[in-house]
Amino acid sequence: MKRRIRSKIARGSGELAILALLAEQPHYGFEIARQIGERTGGALQFTLASLYPLLYEMEKRGWVEGRWQPNQAGRDRRYYSLTAAGRRQLAPLRKEWRSFFQALDALTGVSHA
Amino acid sequence: MPDWKKQVRGRMAGLNLPRELKDEIIAELAAHLEDSELMHGADHLSQQVPDWRVLCNDIARAQSREVPMNIRTSTVWIPALATLLGASLCLALLQLVGIRPRMWWTGDMALTFYWPWLASLPWFGALGARLSHRRGATTRRTIASALAPALAMLITLCVILPVGLLIDGYSSIRLAHFAFALANWVGVPGLALLCGALPYLRASQRGSVNKLSP
Numbered sequence: 001m002k003r004r005i006r007s008k009i010a011r012g013s014g015e016l017a018i019l020a021l022l023a024e025q026p027h028y029g030f031e032i033a034r035q036i037g038e039r040t041g042g043a044l045q046f047t048l049a050s051l052y053p054l055l056y057e058m059e060k061r062g063w064v065e066g067r068w069q070p071n072q073a074g075r076d077r078r079y080y081s082l083t084a085a086g087r088r089q090l091a092p093l094r095k096e097w098r099s100f101f102q103a104l105d106a107l108t109g110v111s112h113a
Numbered sequence: 114m115p116d117w118k119k120q121v122r123g124r125m126a127g128l129n130l131p132r133e134l135k136d137e138i139i140a141e142l143a144a145h146l147e148d149s150e151l152m153h154g155a156d157h158l159s160q161q162v163p164d165w166r167v168l169c170n171d172i173a174r175a176q177s178r179e180v181p182m183n184i185r186t187s188t189v190w191i192p193a194l195a196t197l198l199g200a201s202l203c204l205a206l207l208q209l210v211g212i213r214p215r216m217w218w219t220g221d222m223a224l225t226f227y228w229p230w231l232a233s234l235p236w237f238g239a240l241g242a243r244l245s246h247r248r249g250a251t252t253r254r255t256i257a258s259a260l261a262p263a264l265a266m267l268i269t270l271c272v273i274l275p276v277g278l279l280i281d282g283y284s285s286i287r288l289a290h291f292a293f294a295l296a297n298w299v300g301v302p303g304l305a306l307l308c309g310a311l312p313y314l315r316a317s318q319r320g321s322v323n324k325l326s327p
Contacts (some may be wrong), residue, residue: 075145
């Protein structure tokens with residue numbers, strides 16, 4: 001049960017992180033993992049095994065779409081960009097997570113720790 | 114620079130998707146590994162995919178258009194049911210054609226060896242382990258699927274014993290009978306089932322330490 005809750009939290013936070021990052025500009029998989037790792041100071045880290053199933057799931061839901069195009073080094077990479085449905089998804093997800101952290105904070109005072 | 118596409122293709126042979134889609138996924142994962150090697154070096158690569166079978170299943174599930182079957186159902190319950198049904202039907206069939214068990218008596222208690230049935234159990238153990246392993250189950254789930262008939266008997270006996278003791282009262286003879294029943298219907302069949310599952314348990318451990326070679 002504990003593992004299931006933890007994996008749902010990780011999955012939900014991963015979805016939000018990817019949507020928020022792609023809202024700025026399109027990225028390919030490796031760049032998504034690198035940017036999220038760097039910007040969260042390593043707190044959120046994606047491996048190949050954790051990133052792509054999530055990206056494909058989000059693509060299936062119509063939140064992101066992938067398109068092959070060359071990167072700065074001229075190598076073909078699959079760039080993901082946010083769709084209109086993904087953009088619509090971002091605001092309620094942000095709200096949901098904000099409420100979640102506020103509730104957790106009210107209960108445990110984690111933000112003052 | 115290694116041929117990442119070739120390496121990924123080899124490890125994702127079990128990914129059951131339309132060819133075009135599979136090729137695209139392989140190209141994308143190979144590109145990720147290439148970038149990872151360029152940026153972090155070869156040491157980082159083995160952390161990227163702890164278990165390729167699990168990754169194949171996760172991708173197949175993410176790409177599937179159907180409602181995904183509950184993971185526990187597909188990795189444990191269905192394989193376990195197949196093992197249990199197969200072993201039970203086989204035993205019933207052997208009894209139907211009149212094949213008798215060989216008894217090994219110690220006092221008034223006997224160890225029962227149903228040799229033809231015991232010989233068939235490794236096949237059923239292998240069936241359960243294979244079905245479970247194919248769905249990317251963990252080693253523990255693969256073992257549980259293979260041992261389903263023995264586990265079912267263990268649960269049944271563990272229910273029967275306290276009820277029997279409650280109704281008839283404690284006696285050492287009853288406990289000895291229980292121990293013999295455990296050996297007859299759990300221990301020996303469990304070992305036979307486990308023999309059939311062994312190749313899949315080895316493959317499962319190989320799969321989980323399947324490192325990339327840059």
